Amino acid sequence: MVKVTVWNEYRHEKKDEAVAKVYPKGIHSQIASFLTEAGIDTTTATLDEPEHGLTEAVLAETDVLIWWGHIAHQEVSDEIVNRVQKRVLEGMGLIVLHSGHMSKIFMKLMGTSCDLKWREAEEKERLWVIDPSPPIADGIGEYIDLDVEEMYGEHFDVPNPDELIFVGWYEGGNVFRSGMTYKRGSGKIFYFQPGHETYPTYYNKDIQKVIINGVKWAEPTKRNYPVYGHSKALEEIKPK
Amino acid sequence: MVKVTVWNEYRHEKKDEAVAKVYPKGIHSQIASFLTEAGIDTTTATLDEPEHGLTEAVLAETDVLIWWGHIAHQEVSDEIVNRVQKRVLEGMGLIVLHSGHMSKIFMKLMGTSCDLKWREAEEKERLWVIDPSPPIADGIGEYIDLDVEEMYGEHFDVPNPDELIFVGWYEGGNVFRSGMTYKRGSGKIFYFQPGHETYPTYYNKDIQKVIINGVKWAEPTKRNYPVYGHSKALEEIKPK
Amino acid sequence: MVKVTVWNEYRHEKKDEAVAKVYPKGIHSQIASFLTEAGIDTTTATLDEPEHGLTEAVLAETDVLIWWGHIAHQEVSDEIVNRVQKRVLEGMGLIVLHSGHMSKIFMKLMGTSCDLKWREAEEKERLWVIDPSPPIADGIGEYIDLDVEEMYGEHFDVPNPDELIFVGWYEGGNVFRSGMTYKRGSGKIFYFQPGHETYPTYYNKDIQKVIINGVKWAEPTKRNYPVYGHSKALEEIKPK
Amino acid sequence: MVKVTVWNEYRHEKKDEAVAKVYPKGIHSQIASFLTEAGIDTTTATLDEPEHGLTEAVLAETDVLIWWGHIAHQEVSDEIVNRVQKRVLEGMGLIVLHSGHMSKIFMKLMGTSCDLKWREAEEKERLWVIDPSPPIADGIGEYIDLDVEEMYGEHFDVPNPDELIFVGWYEGGNVFRSGMTYKRGSGKIFYFQPGHETYPTYYNKDIQKVIINGVKWAEPTKRNYPVYGHSKALEEIKPK
Numbered sequence: 001m002v003k004v005t006v007w008n009e010y011r012h013e014k015k016d017e018a019v020a021k022v023y024p025k026g027i028h029s030q031i032a033s034f035l036t037e038a039g040i041d042t043t044t045a046t047l048d049e050p051e052h053g054l055t056e057a058v059l060a061e062t063d064v065l066i067w068w069g070h071i072a073h074q075e076v077s078d079e080i081v082n083r084v085q086k087r088v089l090e091g092m093g094l095i096v097l098h099s100g101h102m103s104k105i106f107m108k109l110m111g112t113s114c115d116l117k118w119r120e121a122e123e124k125e126r127l128w129v130i131d132p133s134p135p136i137a138d139g140i141g142e143y144i145d146l147d148v149e150e151m152y153g154e155h156f157d158v159p160n161p162d163e164l165i166f167v168g169w170y171e172g173g174n175v176f177r178s179g180m181t182y183k184r185g186s187g188k189i190f191y192f193q194p195g196h197e198t199y200p201t202y203y204n205k206d207i208q209k210v211i212i213n214g215v216k217w218a219e220p221t222k223r224n225y226p227v228y229g230h231s232k233a234l235e236e237i238k239p240k
Numbered sequence: 241m242v243k244v245t246v247w248n249e250y251r252h253e254k255k256d257e258a259v260a261k262v263y264p265k266g267i268h269s270q271i272a273s274f275l276t277e278a279g280i281d282t283t284t285a286t287l288d289e290p291e292h293g294l295t296e297a298v299l300a301e302t303d304v305l306i307w308w309g310h311i312a313h314q315e316v317s318d319e320i321v322n323r324v325q326k327r328v329l330e331g332m333g334l335i336v337l338h339s340g341h342m343s344k345i346f347m348k349l350m351g352t353s354c355d356l357k358w359r360e361a362e363e364k365e366r367l368w369v370i371d372p373s374p375p376i377a378d379g380i381g382e383y384i385d386l387d388v389e390e391m392y393g394e395h396f397d398v399p400n401p402d403e404l405i406f407v408g409w410y411e412g413g414n415v416f417r418s419g420m421t422y423k424r425g426s427g428k429i430f431y432f433q434p435g436h437e438t439y440p441t442y443y444n445k446d447i448q449k450v451i452i453n454g455v456k457w458a459e460p461t462k463r464n465y466p467v468y469g470h471s472k473a474l475e476e477i478k479p480k
Numbered sequence: 481m482v483k484v485t486v487w488n489e490y491r492h493e494k495k496d497e498a499v500a501k502v503y504p505k506g507i508h509s510q511i512a513s514f515l516t517e518a519g520i521d522t523t524t525a526t527l528d529e530p531e532h533g534l535t536e537a538v539l540a541e542t543d544v545l546i547w548w549g550h551i552a553h554q555e556v557s558d559e560i561v562n563r564v565q566k567r568v569l570e571g572m573g574l575i576v577l578h579s580g581h582m583s584k585i586f587m588k589l590m591g592t593s594c595d596l597k598w599r600e601a602e603e604k605e606r607l608w609v610i611d612p613s614p615p616i617a618d619g620i621g622e623y624i625d626l627d628v629e630e631m632y633g634e635h636f637d638v639p640n641p642d643e644l645i646f647v648g649w650y651e652g653g654n655v656f657r658s659g660m661t662y663k664r665g666s667g668k669i670f671y672f673q674p675g676h677e678t679y680p681t682y683y684n685k686d687i688q689k690v691i692i693n694g695v696k697w698a699e700p701t702k703r704n705y706p707v708y709g710h711s712k713a714l715e716e717i718k719p720k
Numbered sequence: 721m722v723k724v725t726v727w728n729e730y731r732h733e734k735k736d737e738a739v740a741k742v743y744p745k746g747i748h749s750q751i752a753s754f755l756t757e758a759g760i761d762t763t764t765a766t767l768d769e770p771e772h773g774l775t776e777a778v779l780a781e782t783d784v785l786i787w788w789g790h791i792a793h794q795e796v797s798d799e800i801v802n803r804v805q806k807r808v809l810e811g812m813g814l815i816v817l818h819s820g821h822m823s824k825i826f827m828k829l830m831g832t833s834c835d836l837k838w839r840e841a842e843e844k845e846r847l848w849v850i851d852p853s854p855p856i857a858d859g860i861g862e863y864i865d866l867d868v869e870e871m872y873g874e875h876f877d878v879p880n881p882d883e884l885i886f887v888g889w890y891e892g893g894n895v896f897r898s899g900m901t902y903k904r905g906s907g908k909i910f911y912f913q914p915g916h917e918t919y920p921t922y923y924n925k926d927i928q929k930v931i932i933n934g935v936k937w938a939e940p941t942k943r944n945y946p947v948y949g950h951s952k953a954l955e956e957i958k959p960k
Contacts, residue, residue: 085351089352089353089397108351109351109352110351111325111348111349111350111351111424112329112349112424112425113329113425113468115468115469116468117467117468117469117470117471118469118470118471119470119471119472119473121473121477122477122479122480123473123477124477147480148480151471151473153471155466155468157329157425157466157468159399159422159423159424160402160423162400171473171475171477171478172473172474172475172477173473173474173475174471174474182399183399183400184351184352184399185352185353185397226395226397227357228353228355228356228357228395228397229355229357229358230357230358230359231357231358231359231391231393231414232359233359233361233363233391233411233412233413234412234413234414235411235412235413237361237362237363237364237411237412238411239362240362240387240388
């Protein structure tokens with residue numbers, strides 16, 4: 001069975017009443033809750049735990065890591081970021097949510113600024129399914145409507161994705177590539193835009209379904225990590 | 241007219257007689273020489289110059305940067321690497337040659353280990369054109385034969401490219417994605433595998449043609465760098 | 481110099497006064513007019529000419545073909561469609577505009593239904609530039625605003641493009657991949673959504689710039705068409 | 721449980737003794753045999769059955785269709801080809817094997833000539849895994865060695881794939897993109913090159929594993945087929 005660790009910086013919830021009201025036990029607990037209900041073996045980790053809760057032992061046991069961060073990206077230690085990147089390249093899945101777009105780990109894996117336009121304006125978002133075949137959109141209708149969500153707008157400075165699954169339409173006139181997948185090394189990465197801390201996005205059943213689908217999709221294959229370095233000839237080389 | 245800076249770590253040539261014999265004035269001078277002959281405005285820069293020859297002023301004037309490095313990747317300062325990355329995201333083209341696959345700048349832009357298999361065994365390589373339409377393969381036949389080249393073999397740990405233009409066949413039984421393009425931010429990147437320091441690869445007319453084509457392809461478009469950050473609504477948002 | 485043929489079914493303009501008012505000499509003439517002004521060698525062809533104006537001789541001389549059709553897709557003969565496809569695979573560029581999405585030639589090259597949602601409702605469209613590096617968006621700002629355009633909405637049943645350059649935002653709540661490029665054989669294809677027959681879209685300077693850029697991008701490279709079929713061994717094969 | 725139909729033109733086996741010796745009950749029976757052993761619900765269909773064994777009822781019950789054809793591509797009726805294409809666009813998976821590259825159904829879905837170089841010369845092929853993360857390569861080592869296989873060589877005239885999973889190295893000096901995936905409509909397509917009729921390729925355990933993985937990957941998601949056509953506004957459109 002796939003093993004998930006939900007990582008959250010868990011700061012907004014402690015100091016902002018509006019956020020605490022929506023996620024009293026933290027965003028990570030709410031995500032872990034619907035994953036557990038879906039029968040997925042889920043634990044959580046947060047920034048202020050030793051090694052941010054992401055010890056070698058924890059990562060070795062993690063098939064898919066979910067990442068939510070925002071105001072404290074710079075407090076994540078480079079050592080842990082390198083450790084997570086290594087595990088992703090070895091095959092661990094990674095789901096980056098919302099403001100995680102500027103987390104150190106996502107920027108490191110993308111190689112770009114990961115910058116975008118944004119606006120908090122209580123506006124409607126409609127996430128259209130652009131690619132009907134990937135398992136990540138399994139069971140989702142033509143679109144998902146969110147009454148309010150933070151606007152994230154193009155241009156989003158990330159590499160062209162392997163799959164573009166959702167495009168967001170915003171009331172205020174912007175669009176955004178809201179669901180995209182990438183492969184890096186042996187690992188699968190899914191970026192999914194919804195989830196502003198003051199809105200109840202992770203209680204939405206469709207949003208939950210997409211994240212559950214994402215976990216299943218990102219599960220590592222049973223392959224050995226590729227062998228690099230000096231390599232003997234497999235065929236005879238003629239003297240020149 | 242497109243302005244090119246050819247960067248070379250320029251170490252092999254100074255201490256290894258076999259390399260000095262092939263490239264007496266350095267790999268960068270040979271590359272600059274055929275680019276200049278092709279009418280391209282070309283200068284060079286090397287590791288041991290102040291700021292590795294890549295000052296803000298030099299980069300501001302560079303449309304396309306060509307990169308050759310190998311034994312001294314770690315001596316390139318992080319500050320200069322960040323400066324080059326910023327310029328690529330703003331639109332400067334980047335052509336990474338051969339062992340530049342593990343340069344700091346390429347690894348930073350790819351987000352992966354960029355590792356591969358390798359072998360120096362005086363073996364033949366044949367570079368097949370896999371995609372006949374990109375301008376980078378303009379004027380090239382069905383393949384390019386190199387009597388001897390260092391083997392670089394799969395798996396090559398890089399993101400899926402935007403375009404796969406060449407696949408290398410090696411006498412010793414390996415294959416390699418030898419010519420690939422990427423877009424990062426507003427910049428275009430071309431990785432091209434041939435060019436081991438002890439072989440006269442950069443005297444080969446077809447290899448020269450591919451690099452000249454690459455320079456023209458990687459030239460920046462005349463666009464403003466995208467605007468990021470807080471953004472006002474373009475359409476009216478209804479009170480919820 | 482690149483040679484363009486602008487093909488138009490030229491039926492709406494003859495029987496619908498509202499269209500004739502916008503395009504008195506036909507959509508093809510308006511497109512040819514701004515291409516010619518831009519210094520491009522341009523001719524036109526229409527459905528009711530012999531061989532639809534697309535004789536072997538005309539196509540042999542055409543570097544880039546532009547296609548506008550709508551109500552008479554089924555009147556285009558299969559023989560001409562096969563002829564055009566053959567030329568695209570050999571390297572001729574193809575720009576398919578607006579309702580050309582369901583032309584025989586586009587459907588044949590895509591292999592899918594090319595179906596979509598649509599609505600004529602006098603609504604605003606905003607075309608966001610999603611990929612800032614391709615030459616097709618050269619000189620365009622962050623987006624193009626069209627006061628009125630026909631809504632084309634996702635899901636658009638086409639293969640994943642090689643490049644997604646524009647995404648359209650519609651007042652009525654939809655999104656659309658409005659500018660996409662494909663490579664088929666040695667030919668480059670650009671689909672560009674704006675251009676409903678009752679709106680003055682092809683008088684818009686930004687729309688004109690995109691089509692001019694598209695023509696330059698789609699120009700064939702100077703390569704031989706690849707050789708297929710039985711092929712002798714290039715290396716010795718050992719008896720088994 | 722996923723339901724597979726293995727389609728084979730089943731002509732070589734009846735008239736060529738060398739083929740009959742390798743596949744006495746037909747290629748389809750051998751493929752069905754290892755799929756059944758893997759617990760997959762498998763049936764077969766062949767060219768000479770009524771409607772080529774691909775009635776509406778059969779296709780409606782098929783989750784993944786496997787296709788092997790060679791000398792009788794032209795005998796497959798266009799009506800059946802259209803029927804299969806429709807089902808693929810609606811979500812049915814399709815695995816095209818070896819010489820199926822020039823079957824009507826594959827050419828129709830690709831939109832290109834699907835042509836390639838070929839040679840029957842009793843030569844070795846080594847299929848390198850190029851992309852280590854897709855489930856199709858699950859359980860496969862760094863490469864698969866085939867003592868003898870027909871050479872299929874680049875340039876292979878197909879669209880750029882969504883995933884390039886295998887690249888074949890041939891003793892005679894060629895390379896080939898031997899395993900590629902595509903999405904068309906709601907359906908997933910996997911082209912896999914090995915399987916010349918005179919060689920025992922489909923008895924190879926790794927080749928079998930790849931095809932079994934391919935079947936699981938190509939299984940349709942539980943989505944409704946997208947809705948196309950006229951579509952009402954989801955948001956208010958202001959009078960212009």
